[in-house]
Amino acid sequence: MSHRIGIRIAAMALLMSACASALAQGGKPTASSQTAAAPPAASSPAPTDHQLAAAVRHALHATRKRGLKSTFIRVHARDGAITLTGVVADQDQIALAISVAQGVQGVRTIASKLEVRSDGEMKGSQ
Incomplete structure (x- = not known):
């Protein structure tokens, strides 16, 4: 039994x-x-404009080993829309900056107002 x-x-x-x-x-x-389940990760709050701009700046700076000189690139964020302004040394750096910015989580659109200037013209603060 x-x-x-x-x-x-x-x-x-x-x-x-x-x-x-x-x-x-x-x-x-x-x-x-x-009722005990955690909310899905997709519902996490969107980053603030300041946080998003800082994340893009950090990503641009981290790309220096790939040839991007981000010293003269300014980043503005508004509701997921990023605007890049400033100067770079060549057209390839513009494409790289746009590509890197698009890879940051929270970025919806990119507007590039970057200009190409030779290294000699990029001395001091532009």
Whole structure:
């Protein structure tokens, strides 16, 4: 008799384990687990304009090893729209700056007002 009870307990444990596994893999959750679930990551608040501009500036600065000289690039953000102004040494740097800015999370659009100037013209603060 105790052997049957042991089998039943093992079967119930196996069934509970299978249910928990199915739930973890995308099965329908119960009402109680819905209220305890964390909100999805996609609903995180959008960065402020200041935070977004700082993130773009940081990304531009981090690209210096790829040839981008971001010293004279100014970044303005407004509701996910980024405006890049200033001067760079060549057309390739404009394309690289735009590409890097587009890769920053939260950026919706890019407006480039960057101008090409030779290195000799880029001395001091432009």
